[in-house]
Amino acid sequence: MPTITINGKKIEAPENATILETARENGIFIPTLCHNDGLAPYGGCRLCVVEIAQGGKTTVETSCTYPIEEGLVVKTDTERIKRARRVIIGLLMDRSPKPIVIQDLASEYGIMERPTRFSIENEHCIRCGLCVRACREIVQARAISFAGMGFERKVTTPFNESSSDCIGCGTCEFICPTRVIDMRDLPETQECTPGDHEVIGPVRSLDNWNTEFKVKVCKECGNPFYPAQPLEKFRQAQNLQPEFFDTCPSCRVTPHVDEELCVGCMGCAVNCPIGAIQMKEKDEEQRANIYREHCTGCHYCVDKCVVGAIKLEE
Amino acid sequence: MFDYDVIVVGCGPAGLMAVGELKKRGVNVLGIDMKIRLDKNFRTASGFFMDDQEFNGEYIRPEPMGDKTRLHYEKCGFTIDYPAPMEGIHHSHMVSNSVIPYTITIKKNPIYHIFNPTTWLANLYKMAMQYNATFMTKTLVTKVKEIPSGVEVTIRQDGKMSKLVCRKLLACDGLQSRIARELGFNRTRGSMGIGPSIEYEMVGIECPFPRGDLYIFGEKMIGQRGQIFMVPSPRGQDAYRVETAAMLPAIRNYEIIEFFTKKSPFAHWFKNAKVVEKSGAVVELITPIRVPYRGNILIVSDAAAFAEVLYQGATACGYMAAKAAEKELQGQKGFDDYTQWWIKSMEWNVNPKRMGDYTKRFLFGRLLGTDTMDMLFELASKHPLVAEEAKAGVYDFGAVVVNHLVSLPGVPPEIIEKLIFLRDADMGLMAAQLAKEAQKQKK
Numbered sequence: 001m002p003t004i005t006i007n008g009k010k011i012e013a014p015e016n017a018t019i020l021e022t023a024r025e026n027g028i029f030i031p032t033l034c035h036n037d038g039l040a041p042y043g044g045c046r047l048c049v050v051e052i053a054q055g056g057k058t059t060v061e062t063s064c065t066y067p068i069e070e071g072l073v074v075k076t077d078t079e080r081i082k083r084a085r086r087v088i089i090g091l092l093m094d095r096s097p098k099p100i101v102i103q104d105l106a107s108e109y110g111i112m113e114r115p116t117r118f119s120i121e122n123e124h125c126i127r128c129g130l131c132v133r134a135c136r137e138i139v140q141a142r143a144i145s146f147a148g149m150g151f152e153r154k155v156t157t158p159f160n161e162s163s164s165d166c167i168g169c170g171t172c173e174f175i176c177p178t179r180v181i182d183m184r185d186l187p188e189t190q191e192c193t194p195g196d197h198e199v200i201g202p203v204r205s206l207d208n209w210n211t212e213f214k215v216k217v218c219k220e221c222g223n224p225f226y227p228a229q230p231l232e233k234f235r236q237a238q239n240l241q242p243e244f245f246d247t248c249p250s251c252r253v254t255p256h257v258d259e260e261l262c263v264g265c266m267g268c269a270v271n272c273p274i275g276a277i278q279m280k281e282k283d284e285e286q287r288a289n290i291y292r293e294h295c296t297g298c299h300y301c302v303d304k305c306v307v308g309a310i311k312l313e314e
Numbered sequence: 315m316f317d318y319d320v321i322v323v324g325c326g327p328a329g330l331m332a333v334g335e336l337k338k339r340g341v342n343v344l345g346i347d348m349k350i351r352l353d354k355n356f357r358t359a360s361g362f363f364m365d366d367q368e369f370n371g372e373y374i375r376p377e378p379m380g381d382k383t384r385l386h387y388e389k390c391g392f393t394i395d396y397p398a399p400m401e402g403i404h405h406s407h408m409v410s411n412s413v414i415p416y417t418i419t420i421k422k423n424p425i426y427h428i429f430n431p432t433t434w435l436a437n438l439y440k441m442a443m444q445y446n447a448t449f450m451t452k453t454l455v456t457k458v459k460e461i462p463s464g465v466e467v468t469i470r471q472d473g474k475m476s477k478l479v480c481r482k483l484l485a486c487d488g489l490q491s492r493i494a495r496e497l498g499f500n501r502t503r504g505s506m507g508i509g510p511s512i513e514y515e516m517v518g519i520e521c522p523f524p525r526g527d528l529y530i531f532g533e534k535m536i537g538q539r540g541q542i543f544m545v546p547s548p549r550g551q552d553a554y555r556v557e558t559a560a561m562l563p564a565i566r567n568y569e570i571i572e573f574f575t576k577k578s579p580f581a582h583w584f585k586n587a588k589v590v591e592k593s594g595a596v597v598e599l600i601t602p603i604r605v606p607y608r609g610n611i612l613i614v615s616d617a618a619a620f621a622e623v624l625y626q627g628a629t630a631c632g633y634m635a636a637k638a639a640e641k642e643l644q645g646q647k648g649f650d651d652y653t654q655w656w657i658k659s660m661e662w663n664v665n666p667k668r669m670g671d672y673t674k675r676f677l678f679g680r681l682l683g684t685d686t687m688d689m690l691f692e693l694a695s696k697h698p699l700v701a702e703e704a705k706a707g708v709y710d711f712g713a714v715v716v717n718h719l720v721s722l723p724g725v726p727p728e729i730i731e732k733l734i735f736l737r738d739a740d741m742g743l744m745a746a747q748l749a750k751e752a753q754k755q756k757k
Contacts, residue, residue: 038503047707075730145410180724234318236527254615261591262511263356263513263594264356264593265357265358265593265594265595266356266357267357267594267595269454270488270489270490271490274456275456275492278452278454278470279348279349279350279452280350280452281350284347286356287348289355291473302563303563304562305594306509306510306511306558306564306565306567306568306596307512307565307568307594308564308565
């Protein structure tokens with residue numbers, strides 16, 4: 001394992017790690033806006049710059065994209081770095097002064113909002129690209145992307161039209177650090193028009209991407225809980241049974257096995273519609289074991305246990 | 315590209331036999347099962363052995379050889395050794411609320427022999443291990459996918475999913491076969507009901523009746539609707555397998571067996587009894603799959619059967635499936651041969667009426683009421699059914715009982731009418747109808 005020095009502290013780090021990961025692992029704070037542990041390094045916001053000394057030369061590099069090497073000497077808090085960050089935050093303040101994350105950073109680095117002569121469009125988006133990358137890397141839907149250049153650069157769907165690739169999962173809304181993405185979950189309701197009314201919902205609408213999705217209703221409690229389309233996508237990706245998402249997470253009670261009563265006859269396991277029950281060894285006997293992550297909460301097994309060993313309550 | 319030539323899913327009597335046979339013939343085969351070990355029976359099995367008579371197209375000739383029994387499967391043409399003597403059972407009793415037993419006695423040849431399912435499995439396992447067979451235990455097959463000239467099997471072991479690829483797949487995963495269900499074989503099958511069962515194997519039972527199986531029903535005996543079977547167990551002269559059969563929810567079975575052994579008029583039999591083994595099963599009576607194969611997948615034994623083919627039938631199916639798979643690997647139509655044998659041999663394939671006959675012996679109490687049965691049993695106790703030789707088998711048992719009851723003096727004509735209706739009713743037709751409706755709905 002290579003050894004590097006961060007702020008005078010000698011640190012052993014695993015190979016292929018980046019400086020940012022290593023620093024965070026060891027409790028050294030480096031500010032970032034565009035980094036997320038679940039996504040590949042991007043280097044978009046440039047806030048994570050650090051000073052790297054190697055072979056008598058000192059350079060300023062983005063720590064999130066810089067893989068560690070043996071003998072690197074890294075400084076995260078020098079005056080040069082602070083100055084660089086001030087420039088970046090100042091530019092961000094000029095472009096997007098409203099988001100709280102930006103204002104917090106600005107007050108930390110002592111930057112005031114500068115008056116501008118022009119009105120700013122889309123001032124909440126900081127172009128960190130988290131939504132675009134999450135849509136591509138995690139959801140694998142590739143529904144949104146950057147469009148335009150320079151001051152006009154923005155995140156949008158192809159040709160600003162309603163995107164058929166969007167599955168309405170809401171990952172972009174969740175990951176956005178400035179809450180610029182407008183997602184609304186509407187319950188079943190009526191829209192009144194003069195002389196008539198129309199039933200709408202339960203529906204999820206993502207106004208930024210001009211899309212609307214039917215929301216699945218739980219068969220147990222009757223409450224809408226999540227758009228049907230992403231559930232279907234997850235179901236296929238995870239090889240789950242068709243009925244897995246018929247029940248909402250709150251209604252999905254995974255039964256548990258009383259191992260004292262269980263006789264290991266496998267009556268539950270062969271009857272489980274999705275194969276969530278397997279056998280485990282206990283005192284040279286076998287006992288049923290329910291995999292919570294696969295259980296759909298159909299409680300088919302509770303009905304089938306001849307000794308009443310499968311119960312719903314603890 | 316292929317991990318194995320043949321994968322056998324489910325290693326009960328059929329699966330173990332198939333793996334052993336294939337390995338013996340030099341085929342690269344893997345057995346997968348979700349049990350923790352393969353040489354033990356965990357599922358309720360009555361342990362009776364219909365030999366010395368034609369049963370499901372097979373004639374098994376037992377040959378006692380001191381401390382073991384050699385079993386000759388005459389039609390399939392193979393022989394296996396059961397490593398213990400097999401006790402012959404000559405009596406069969408039926409008991410209702412009045413506690414008067416209705417007894418059938420066959421003097422000369424036994425009605426059936428009894429064996430221990432665990433010994434049977436351990437024996438098959440040992441035979442397979444002689445040829446260094448490979449097994450995966452605690453593994454569940456979650457998905458089976460047909461790929462060009464093979465089958466892709468998704469398995470889960472210790473919570474981890476992985477994939478195996480084989481040329482041929484034998485699904486020996488029993489009555490509620492996941493593979494048959496996943497592949498859509500069950501869509502055209504008609505269900506005649508689900509009946510969970512629990513079994514206590516007990517020693518030290520003081521049963522005053524001559525050693526034989528008991529079929530017990532009636533509210534006083536078991537507390538609610540349902541049945542109890544007591545089948546003699548080879549563990550000793552005072553050992554029996556006490557089994558229940560009731561409807562859902564399955565917990566009823568537990569209530570029934572507890573009531574029978576603790577509160578019924580026969581509770582005193584169980585004063586000194588000890589439970590040796592507990593097991594359970596959920597039995598579903600569904601019409602058989604007539605053509606049990608598709609592409610490279612063969613559904614073997616109970617997985618494609620109506621009700622059960624018993625250990626003896628499963629072993630024969632395992633043998634035939636192994637032969638079929640070997641032929642298939644050589645490029646011949648082995649699965650076709652198996653299907654021919656399957657259709658010709660299994661009695662409910664030859665004649666669907668047999669499905670109904672199989673269930674009739676459970677219907678006496680339901681159709682006639684326990685009071686009528688008590689009356690009939692009392693009459694019969696004066697004229698017991700004792701025969702020198704009878705080869706009734708499980709399917710004709712109901713008819714034999716009806717014929718005897720009808721012949722008793724003093725049975726009211728309306729009861730005779732009901733009994734004959736029960737004997738001649740064609741429940742197989744009903745099952746076939748059910749299957750047809752299921753097919754229609756599918757369309």
